[in-house]
Amino acid sequence: MKSKAGIFTRLRNRWQYQQAHSRGCSRVTLRNRHPIISFTFDDFPRSALLEGGAILEAASVRATYYVALGLMNQEIPAGPAFTEMDLHETLARGHELGCHTYAHCHSWDTHPAEFEASVAKNQQELERHFPGQKFKSLSYPIAWPRPETKRRSLKHVACCRAGGEGYNCGEVDAALLQASFLEKHQSELGWVKRLIDTSVQSNGWLILATHDVGRNPTRLGCETGFFTEVVRHAAGSGAKILPVTQAWNEATVNE
Ligand SMILES: [Zn+2]
Numbered sequence: 414m415k416s417k418a419g420i421f422t423r424l425r426n427r428w429q430y431q432q433a434h435s436r437g438c439s440r441v442t443l444r445n446r447h448p449i450i451s452f453t454f455d456d457f458p459r460s461a462l463l464e465g466g467a468i469l470e471a472a473s474v475r476a477t478y479y480v481a482l483g484l485m486n487q488e489i490p491a492g493p494a495f496t497e498m499d500l501h502e503t504l505a506r507g508h509e510l511g512c513h514t515y516a517h518c519h520s521w522d523t524h525p526a527e528f529e530a531s532v533a534k535n536q537q538e539l540e541r542h543f544p545g546q547k548f549k550s551l552s553y554p555i556a557w558p559r560p561e562t563k564r565r566s567l568k569h570v571a572c573c574r575a576g577g578e579g580y581n582c583g584e585v586d587a588a589l590l591q592a593s594f595l596e597k598h599q600s601e602l603g604w605v606k607r608l609i610d611t612s613v614q615s616n617g618w619l620i621l622a623t624h625d626v627g628r629n630p631t632r633l634g635c636e637t638g639f640f641t642e643v644v645r646h647a648a649g650s651g652a653k654i655l656p657v658t659q660a661w662n663e664a665t666v667n668e
Contacts, residue, residue: 437560439587445664448613448652452476458491458625465626479513479552482538491624509656512548520553525561549658563588580612580619592620
């Protein structure tokens with residue numbers, strides 16, 4: 414028998430999901446001429462660049478690293494976090510730095526004004542390290558965002574990414590792009606390959622997400638061999654593989 418607490422949690426999650434998907438939306442129609450895949454990393458544990466970045470670069474692929482600058486040099490659930498040198502390396506190697514708020518704010522529990530202030534602080538900190546550098550995309554930490562948080566976030570960047578299990582195609586919400594978290598499907602490489610194939614056949618934009626990459630990943634990350642296989646399949650799928658902002662521009666601005 415299900416506990417009352419379990420039922421309450423499920424109802425609350427469903428309500429938050431519905432709120433996030435139905436309110437605070439900014440509808441945009443994607444007009445990409447080719448299918449697109451983006452690789453993204455949340456929280457930016459060092460291994461995402463040292464391991465994940467090396468695998469991607471071997472396939473001539475660049476990714477988006479969603480960084481909460483307040484986590485720099487910290488030990489985080491996905492392993493040791495990025496250093497200042499890693500940020501320089503990331504940009505020098507052609508990857509994108511995206512915004513994940515300064516303090517890694519819980520996207521639902523944090524008041525929207527506080528969330529927005531943390532987005533602004535992250536931007537200020539970025540410019541302290543890299544004068545003139547701007548975040549152009551954002552990913553929501555931990556949970557679905559509140560509708561007001563979506564509206565406020567989109568004032569600072571061109572598009573915002575959440576979770577989900579699918580890909581983006583046709584009319585999308587610029588404040589709530591879908592992404593599939595790879596670590597949830599580590600034992601289902603076939604499922605991931607089918608998702609890639611389906612999104613390519615639909616001329617979609619598939620955003621893949623994870624945290625760390627390594628031989629012994631955390632529960633938030635991907636095992637090296639699995640991640641390598643996903644990258645190989647994506648690279649041979651016929652899709653263009655682009656960081657999120659380049660993909661967004663290709664799908665909305667340049668067409
Ligand atoms: Zn995060």
